[in-house]
Amino acid sequence: MSRFGGRLREYPALSIDRFDRDNLRARAYFLSHCHKDHMKGLRASALKRRLEGSLKVKLYCSPVTKELLLTNWKYNSTHCSVKITPTPLFQKEDIEVTLLPAGHCPGSVMFLFQGENGTVLYTGDFRLAKGEAARMELLHSGTRVKDIQSVYLDTTFCDPKFYHIPSREECLNGILELVRSWTSLSRYHVVWLNCKAAYGYEYLFINLSEELGIKVHVNKLDMFRNMPEILCHVTTDRHTQIHACRHPRDDDCFRGNRLPCGMTCQNGTPLRIISIKPSTMWFGERIKKTNVIVRTGESTYRACFSFHSSFSEIKDFLRHICPVNVYPNVLPVGGTEDKVMELLQPLCRSYRRNQEPRYKPLGTLKRVHKRDLSDTDEDDLFDTELTSARPKISKQQREESGPSETTQPENAEGNESNDDDDDDDDDEEDKEDTEKNTQEPKADVPRWDTFFKCDRLDESSENEDNFPSSAGAGGSQSLFSDSDGVSDSTHISSQNSSQSTHISEQGSQGWGSQGWDSQMDTVLITSQERNAAEFSCFSRTGSRMIPVPHEAAKESQADNSSWKAPGQNRSGASDVICDLKSKDLEKEAEAGTAHVQEVLVETPDASRAPDLELKRDSQSSSDFEIPLTPDAELPQPDKLYCLYKKLAAGESIVRKPS
């Protein structure tokens, strides 16, 4: 649960995901997604007054979030001021805001703010698979990640306990096969998905419905009225075999063999109900590795399911971004801020810089940019023209350097070499690291294995033991008596592409999935007017023009933007392969300890093509160094040592024409 106060150190005149107290003086509001813990104060009359009292103060969010917000009577009166299109906000300050898909729930986005106080990423809540950040072109300038000053990070599962959480596809497939095997027994066999009242399960509903041809019964669906891709897979007709309806006492209902909607029999025949409860923490607490589906009772199951990135996914994300600073938005259950910082800081430049005394001599040659962004100026920021006194980077200037250029390259030097002594490292990232951190072929071999073993994380590999027997995903004979051996193997068939975050009414934009758009939606908060239509045009084409390292990157970005699990996209065979490949890589790297994987990973080995490594390297290299010239030789430590020695002695260094 978010405990973010609403304001960024760098841009305190903006408020994000908090709308109460001090935030009432903000000059622009941002909502990352429609979960209550990110909407504090959003209903209050104080905010309403604030928004209505100024033509300039607006609330910004993704189109889907706007739709979900405004179809909720609790909020719809408040916000005539909800904007998904850019409007000039500040007369004197240019801040460019980019929306990136967060993969958390429909409409969820991360916000990237670029302005004179540096580039700052606020993640909101997110779930991004390993490597996904590296494939987001809007996080990059050319082939390198943007220079990011600070990341405000979703740290919900920033705890080694949650080192590995099975991927979206794995979880989905587990549930799918369980539901398939049960519902195929007879029309009276029904499933109750015991989901929390919150957005985020829609892709599960969609996939079940698509695969099985059974719509999901829900209490309400009017909020999806403009999202046909969701709408067509849910129903308010109780006569269906999959239910995700709720009732205040729904557990009691279930115990009484009654669905929350009241259904208990059909044509006089009593229903056979099983419940499946999506959970993450429950799995995180298992000491022994488990299947993604665990039977917990006669007719109750737990299914692994996560809205948030696992610890290793968080680390991959952060390592790729490599910001100067990181600030946790969430305290993991039972965790402390200190603990989280201890885990995360090694992945940041501010830490790495301090960790390399051996390069001090060189370091002194470099310009160190210290910026005091502390709270010192907080007080005056809200009231008066917070920006008037500040040096301004002209808009032109910025535009010349391209829409994705950061305004602050200076910190880039900060992290040169260091070797990343970082902790419990995982798998393939270490490959990257060893390549990146050439100066020091690390005596310190990745210790992921020890880490991995002492935790529970091998659960996935164990899945291999459990799952296959259960027909890939809980469909096993052993699981329930009526079932006679559903033996089909799990497979992804025509997984449908887009997550239903499409809003048809936004037709003028003609886009497909929301996520894609939200990703395209770069909002310029600028003194220069630009009309909305023009803008959205610009941003779409604009971002397409940003050079992308690999075509596949773009593809999977689109995919990802619809916050659907990668690999499920019908759009790109190549895309899928790419994802599978990276999975295989992970698998290898984790040396068999991990990863279960049913299906998806069992793709032909052909997919494990060598080019992948190249791709990954270039995309995820952590960028503050100049990328290695192809064919260049990595300098060896002793060689380097020599060079440094000479340098320190003031001798000139002659380059050998290798």
Place this chain on the structure above:
DNA sequence: GCGATCAGAT
């Protein structure tokens, strides 16, 4: 009486 806040349940 409304809203904010907290504890507790689900």
Place this chain on the structure above:
DNA sequence: CACATCTGATCGC
């Protein structure tokens, strides 16, 4: 086992 929400009690305006 807890990802987010709703309910009810309490307090202040």
